[in-house]
Amino acid sequence: MQRQMPKTFFIRTYGCQMNELDTEIMVGQLTQKGLKQVFDEKQADMMLFNTCSIRDLAERKVMGKIGQISRRTKNRPIIGVTGCMAMAKKETLFRKLPHVDFVLGTNNITDLSNVLDEVIHLGQKSIRTTDQFEENLDYLVAKRGDKIKAHVSIIRGCDKFCTYCVVPYTRGQEVSRPLEDIKEEVRMLADQGYKEITLLGQNVNSYGKDQPEWKTLFHDLLYHLDAIDGIERIRFLTSxxxxxxxxxxxxxxxxxxxCEFVHFPIQAGSSRVLKKMHRIYTKEQYFEKVELLKKIVPNVSLGTDIIVGFPTETEEEFCETLDVFKQIRYSVAFLYTYSPRKGTPAMRWKDDISDEVKNDRLHRLMDLHSSIAAEHRQKLLNTSIEVLVERQNKDGYLCGRTRCWKKVIFKGPASLIGTLQNVHLHSCNHETLVGGLHLSN
Ligand code: SF4
Known part of the structure; x- marks a missing residue:
């Protein structure tokens, strides 16, 4: 069937910051092609779903949503599926969702325009899902919603092959981005007034290992980027x-x-479970690194990811996870129950921990996390802290974050958005610290 070139598009993003950045790049590409982004899906001639395969639930949500749109009898938009689910399911998506017009893998974003042309001019379904990242991706085209903070991709893919994770299969092997390209993008962002960048990759601290001749590893890259005027804060995710x-x-x-905040994902507190997860460190080795980090950066805050209910995890092993959490006192934690993912080695093992036990473990860990996070916030009361002001909320408060990722609100003029302010913290409102402008500002 011959289709009309769409004038408007709607894009929905699922999953991680890498997907958010890929969305910004696709928005930039489509805008350059003359299409207009709309935020009401009913006005869209084309709908893109930039998907995630990390959790079964995320996949089911996308399938349900596309199924719903497919049932429209009038004004059905062009439907494209991009991201990790496109890589994981490939052609089978056309079978499962016959109204999908194109499927574009994580390594093929450069081809978005060509794929759309094929759908329109040749009237056929189109698919690109190569395993190897196409290095000619133009990152500079990204159209960012935020004017203060930006994500910058430095490496794509992952070579670690944790047994529960689909990423090495959906995003392919590690490919570092050339130093000069990254510097050019960060200089451009600084010139545009951005104050904070978050360097992104599935494993940022592998940066440069795939290109030994560059002689530039992750810490070298950081020295280069710190030297760029105008960028006040650099963060990185994930390590x-x-x-x-x-x-x-x-x-x-x-x-x-x-920033003195390091995402240091342990995933489980038992060395036996870590081995089964193929995390390639033991609990003891992890603690040694944390101790060294705390010695070198005494004011560091730590974040983590933890999966509970991994196949064969015993109650005692879960208690080791609780114990690690109590000892390290993470300030930020992303906590999940295990769910098997197709194509991963762990899929071969029996998912032998019941949902009831998984949820019970998750809630115990979440309770511990909440009480430790509350303690961290209490400790900050009656101190002054640097906040990057990001926006004003509907109640007129300015909102921002500390270097260690704590949310802060305080009263002040909107002209302070985009500046660093010293804020005196006096109370907490749920997970947010509340303060006032420090008098010496
Ligand atoms: S290091 Fe992270 S992205 Fe890579 S396989 Fe393990 S969990 Fe997945």
Missing amino acids: HPIDITEELMHAIATLPSL
């Missing part, structure tokens, strides 16, 4: 504990723009 090096710790301690 693998095995690649958190002493050099990286010294960079965090030394470089003014590097």
Whole structure:
């Protein structure tokens, strides 16, 4: 069937920050092609679903949504599926969802325009899902919603092959982005007034290992980026504990723009479970690194990801996870119950922990996390802290974050948006710290 070139598009993003950045790039590409982004799906001639395969629930949501749109008898938009689900399901998506017009994998975003042309001019379904990342992706085209904080991709893919994770299969092997390209993008962002960048990758601290001839590893990259004027804060996501090096710790301690917050995902507290997860470190090795990091960066805050109910995890092993949490006192934690993912080694094992037990473990861990996070906030009361002001909320409060990722609100003029302010904290409102402008500002 011959289709009309769409004039408007709606894009829905699921999953991680990598997907958010890919969405910004696709929005930029489509805008350059003359299409207009709309935020009401009923006005869209084309709908894109930039999907995630990490959780079964995320996939089911997308399938349900596309099924719903497919049932429209009038004005059915062009439907495209991009992201990890496109990579994981490939052609089978056309079978399961016959109204999908194109499928574009995580490594093929560069081809969005060509794929759309094929759908329109040739009147056929189109698919691109190559395993290898196409390095000619134009990152500079990204159209960002935020004017203060930006994501910057530095490496794509992952070579670690944790047994529960689909990412190495959906995003392929690690490919670092050339240093000069990253510097050019960060300089451009600084010129546009951005104050904070978050360097993104499935495993940012593997940066440069796939390109030994560059002689530039992750900590080297940080020194280059810190030297760019105008960027006040640099963060990075996600790291693998095995690649958190002493050099990286010294960079965090030394470089003014590097925030003292490290996402240090342990995933489980038992060395036996870690081995089964193929995390390639033991609990003891993890603790050694954390101790070294705390010695080199004494004011560091730590974040983590934890999966509970991994196949064969016993109650005692889960208690080890609770114990690790109590000892390390993470300030930020992303906590999940295990769910098997097709195509992963763990899929071969019996998912032998009942949902009831998984949920019970998750809630115990969440309760512990909430009480520790509340303690962290209490400790900050009656101190002054640097806040990057991001926006004003509907009640007139300015909202921002500390270097260690704590949410802060305070009263002040909108002209302070985009600036760093010293805020005196006096109370908490749920998970948000409340303060007032410090008098010496
Ligand atoms: S390091 Fe992260 S992205 Fe890579 S396989 Fe493990 S969990 Fe997945």
